[in-house]
Amino acid sequence: MPDFDRLARALEQRRAEHLYRTCRITESPQAPEMIIDGKAVISFCSNDYLGLANHPKIIEAFTQGAQRWGVGSGAAHLINGHSGAHAELEIALAEFTGCERALLFSTGYMANLGVASAFIGRHDRVFQDRWNHASLIDAGVMSRAKVQRYAHTDTDALAALLNAELNTDTQKQNWVLTDAVFSMDGDLAPLPALAQLCAKPHSWLVVDDAHGFGVLGPQGRGSCALFNLDQQQIPIVMGTLGKAFGTAGAFVAGRREIIETLIQQAHTYVYTTAMPAALACASLASLELVREEQWRRERLQQLIQLFHRLIDQAGLPRLASNTPIQPILVGDSARALRLSQALFEQNILVTAIRPPTVPVGTARLRITLSAAHTDAQLLRLCETLASVWQECPL
Secondary structure, three states: OOOHHHHHHHHHHHHHOOOOOOOOOEOOOOOOEEEEOOEEEEEOOOOOOOOOOOOHHHHHHHHHHHHHHOOOOOOEHHHHHOOHHHHHHHHHHHHHHOOOEEEEEOOHHHHHHHHHHHHOOOOOEEEEEOOOOHHHHHHHHHHOOEEEEEOOOOHHHHHHHHHHHHHHOOOOOEEEEEEOEOOOOOOEOOHHHHHHHOOOOOEEEEEEOOOOOOOOOHHHOOHHHHOOOOOOOOOEEEEEOOOOOOOOOEEEEEOHHHHHHHHHHOHHHHOOEOOOHHHHHHHHHHHHHHHHOHHHHHHHHHHHHHHHHHHHHHOOOEOOOOOOEEEEEEEOHHHHHHHHHHHHHOOEEOEEEOOOOOOOOOEEEEEEOOOOOOHHHHHHHHHHHHHHHHHOOO
16 A cells, blocks of 8 residues: 555655745736736746747737647657648757757757757766756766766866766767756856867767747857857757747757757657647747847846846845846745745745755745846835845844
């Protein structure tokens, strides 16, 4: 018989350690002002960085796509679920990223796992930044390869690990997996230095650009474009459509051989139903807006700089980030929860991030900014945060 009591005790332990998670109910579309659990709030926790999730043109494209293609795709891409809309989006994403080909996945998590299942062998070596997203960590574990983690953005430490592996067996493939923009701190990986390290024989660089795609680089082409790195220097790049693009899904871009290998061997591509074609239609419309409306990225940078000034004036401990992810370091999980709840009582939604998502002792408020936010909303956030900070001591 299953030991349900053991599960109940483990859940209570999580609650006692202030690590218990619950879902709030959203009753309105994604926007700066939302209805959450029946309460009108200003949201500062969405990854809708460019304010496109509820854009009329994207909604219209989705509706027209559903009218043409229906709601469900019905099967995997390799059976009969790959529509003309999917094909068109893959061509557009390849062109946008400057790669030969692109391949759609249902989520970014599935894309990262798919790369691991297709390419990384159990006799290879995987090197991970310590602050990588869980999907990259799980991808390394799933590969059954030897996994080594290096200190956050420490290219010297990575170089030492790579050199040690090259000196022992040059026939093994070395895989360096990294976020481009780290989701909990908002800082950037040193991609040029990583690309230089992986220029050595038998070394591959895989970049998860979920939080940079659409936000960084010329026309929002992502972190690789920001650093002027091409598919030769970064052979495998993953991007998501559910953040700055405001839709859903993900893709992997690279050379033709990369994409063809994924089609043959990526379990999360071969053995799952394709995303609805209507989503591909919506993402095509979003891609056009991302490319053409530079003012959204400019507005975002204005808000980031304003946030820095206001938080510094309030004397609160922000982390160094020039992306839409703006964490306020709290440290204690219980206090982070109290701060989040105090903000919610003042009609402001900010999520408390706690272990194991972040290391023990580094609980934080993860504030995310959108081009759709107003200066007045940001001012209210900072003033309220400064007030509740004093009311919720350690």
